[in-house]
Amino acid sequence: MSAKKKSRKRDEPTIQLRLYVAGQTTKSLGAFVNLKRICETHLAGRYRIEVIDLLKNPQLAAGDQILAVPTLVRRLPEPIKKIIGDLSNEERVLVGLDVVPVKAS
Amino acid sequence: MGLDEITDGGLPLGRPTLVAGSAGAGKTMLAVEFIVRGATRFGEPGVFMMFEENAEELAANVRSLGFDLDKLVAQKKIVLDHVHIERSEIEETGEYDLEGLFIRLGHAIDSIKAKRVVLDTLEALFSGLPNHAILRAELRRLFRWLKNRGMTAIITGEAGEKTITRYGLEEYVADCVIALDHRVNEQISTRRLRVVKYRGSAHGTNEYPFLIGERGLSVLPITSLRLDHKASPQRVSLGVPALDEMLGGKGVYRGSSVLVSGSSGTGKTTIGAAFINAACRRGERCLLFAYEESPAQIIRNMRSVGIDLGRWLDKGLLEIHSSRPTLQGLEQHLVMMHDAVASFHPSVVVVDPISNLTLEENESQIKPTLMRLIDFLKQEQITTLFASLTHGDSKNLEVSQVGVSSLTDTWLLLRNVEFDGERNRTLYVLKARGIGHSNQVREFLLSRNGVDLVDVYRGAKGVLIGSARVAQLASEGKAKKR
Numbered sequence: 001m002s003a004k005k006k007s008r009k010r011d012e013p014t015i016q017l018r019l020y021v022a023g024q025t026t027k028s029l030g031a032f033v034n035l036k037r038i039c040e041t042h043l044a045g046r047y048r049i050e051v052i053d054l055l056k057n058p059q060l061a062a063g064d065q066i067l068a069v070p071t072l073v074r075r076l077p078e079p080i081k082k083i084i085g086d087l088s089n090e091e092r093v094l095v096g097l098d099v100v101p102v103k104a105s
Numbered sequence: 106m107g108l109d110e111i112t113d114g115g116l117p118l119g120r121p122t123l124v125a126g127s128a129g130a131g132k133t134m135l136a137v138e139f140i141v142r143g144a145t146r147f148g149e150p151g152v153f154m155m156f157e158e159n160a161e162e163l164a165a166n167v168r169s170l171g172f173d174l175d176k177l178v179a180q181k182k183i184v185l186d187h188v189h190i191e192r193s194e195i196e197e198t199g200e201y202d203l204e205g206l207f208i209r210l211g212h213a214i215d216s217i218k219a220k221r222v223v224l225d226t227l228e229a230l231f232s233g234l235p236n237h238a239i240l241r242a243e244l245r246r247l248f249r250w251l252k253n254r255g256m257t258a259i260i261t262g263e264a265g266e267k268t269i270t271r272y273g274l275e276e277y278v279a280d281c282v283i284a285l286d287h288r289v290n291e292q293i294s295t296r297r298l299r300v301v302k303y304r305g306s307a308h309g310t311n312e313y314p315f316l317i318g319e320r321g322l323s324v325l326p327i328t329s330l331r332l333d334h335k336a337s338p339q340r341v342s343l344g345v346p347a348l349d350e351m352l353g354g355k356g357v358y359r360g361s362s363v364l365v366s367g368s369s370g371t372g373k374t375t376i377g378a379a380f381i382n383a384a385c386r387r388g389e390r391c392l393l394f395a396y397e398e399s400p401a402q403i404i405r406n407m408r409s410v411g412i413d414l415g416r417w418l419d420k421g422l423l424e425i426h427s428s429r430p431t432l433q434g435l436e437q438h439l440v441m442m443h444d445a446v447a448s449f450h451p452s453v454v455v456v457d458p459i460s461n462l463t464l465e466e467n468e469s470q471i472k473p474t475l476m477r478l479i480d481f482l483k484q485e486q487i488t489t490l491f492a493s494l495t496h497g498d499s500k501n502l503e504v505s506q507v508g509v510s511s512l513t514d515t516w517l518l519l520r521n522v523e524f525d526g527e528r529n530r531t532l533y534v535l536k537a538r539g540i541g542h543s544n545q546v547r548e549f550l551l552s553r554n555g556v557d558l559v560d561v562y563r564g565a566k567g568v569l570i571g572s573a574r575v576a577q578l579a580s581e582g583k584a585k586k587r
Contacts, residue, residue: 020205022204022205022208027200027201027202030199031199054204054205054208055208058208058209058211058212059212061205061208061209061212062186062209065188065189065190065191066205066209067188067190067203067205067206067209067230067233067234068201068202068203068204068205068206068234069201069202069203069204069205069208070201071201071205079194080194081194081196082194082195082196083195083196083197083198084195084196084197084198084201084234085197085198085199085200085201086198086199086200086201087198087199088198088199088200089198089199092196092197092198093196093198095196096196096198
């Protein structure tokens with residue numbers, strides 16, 4: 001599809017991601033590491049990650065309807081997407097983010 | 106609430122309670138009432154976390170019950186938190202936990218120093234989160250966490266087919282389980298409540314009917330667990346001097362119950378009206394539940410025998426509740442009566458006729474519910490008069506009393522006697538607990554001047570009533586004059 005082809009170009013809008021975690025647990029650290037790796041591989045230069053620690057900002061949990069931790073929220077582009085878990089399954093993360101993977105070279 | 110009596114003092118403090126029921130059984134209402142009452146009456150702020158409705162919908166739904174959630178939220182007495190899970194926008198990858206929910210709940214609790222928590226239908230989580238293994242482990246942790254924080258909590262759950270709740274939540278909430286049920290019998294629906302389990306409390310195990318009315322949820326019966334009402338030595342007049350005379354000259358005991366039974370047209374309603382009239386004249390408040398006539402009809406008809414109830418109505422001493430018995434189920438009628446009694450505080454209650462309430466249902470159901478009503482009224486020291494219609498021939502009069510006769514203290518029996526081409530009313534006292542009473546049959550007269558009782562003629566010619574009695578007395582009078 002044409003949208004997917006365009007996604008390689010520079011003027012593509014950035015993907016805004018928010019990672020909700022609760023403290024520095026293995027799961028949250030793992031999720032962050034996994035996310036960073038996936039983004040660098042497939043979305044280099046087109047993403048922004050914001051990490052929110054709910055232990056420090058508990059009032060933010062209600063805003064994005066967070067129940068599970070860690071939760072990755074794709075704020076932009078709309079619609080909002082949520083991925084819960086430690087993001088260990090790269091394929092499912094990409095499906096969840098609606099991102100076409102870059103073929104491993 | 107009535108639930109407090111059944112559970113012998115309320116829900117377990119600092120522990121979670123599971124309320125299970127099918128759709129429309131009243132789970133959310135019970136939970137809302139728990140939160141609102143806690144915030145307004147007991148100074149215990151509460152967090153209401155809902156998974157199905159959102160805050161606006163809930164506030165709108167319970168406004169009809171007189172609960173103003175928005176105000177309580179503004180006063181920081183309650184927190185409403187809507188947890189929304191959209192299955193379609195959630196993807197699962199790998200390990201996770203529900204710490205987010207914990208944090209959210211914890212934050213809500215801390216923000217108002219809550220003592221009460223409601224989780225209205227946690228089961229929504231099961232459809233939102235596919236990994237049930239994690240979910241179950243987390244729920245177990247959640248209940249433990251609530252307990253550790255000392256929260257008195259209500260968790261609602263959808264009724265399941267084999268288990269109490271569909272996802273077996275009862276497995277985790279082991280302290281107190283209440284089941285709500287909504288069933289339709291003979292086209293009349295009744296809500297019922299049962300305390301399935303309550304650790305460390307002597308709870309009533311029966312099914313109790315309950316009603317969601319204008320003042321929220323009320324559970325009957327209120328006092329059927331004990332039999333310890335006070336017995337007043339005071340006597341009250343029944344409003345017919347000759348009748349009081351038959352009952353040792355002083356009428357019945359205050360707070361006792363009187364059953365007036367008879368076939369149609371024997372004057373039951375009139376006796377009830379005379380009783381009300383006398384009570385209002387003493388300045389006491391009366392409540393009349395009429396299931397056959399409208400208030401206007403009663404007032405007009407009673408005026409024909411010289412009893413003016415209209416003025417008591419105007420003075421606010423009398424309140425008449427008229428409705429068709431088929432309007433609601435028996436239990437709901439009783440709950441309604443209970444509500445009316447609780448708000449009006451009468452010292453006399455008349456139910457006319459009680460037999461109409463029992464028309465559709467079988468006797469085994471009626472007796473316990475009536476017993477609850479009578480017990481409640483006795484506890485409140487309210488003198489009660491029940492009119493009861495009897496059917497069929499005179500032989501059956503004493504048995505067909507729907508089991509209430511053993512519950513009432515005084516029983517007046519009215520009978521039509523056909524004799525000599527005319528029909529006359531007679532009355533006798535079948536029983537009167539603790540009162541020396543006359544064993545004689547009296548003739549019962551209704552005239553423009555009210556109700557009166559006349560001694561029947563007992564003479565050489567046997568017992569005479571009606572015009573035969575008048576004729577006999579007249580002829581004897583003549584004989585004396587000569």
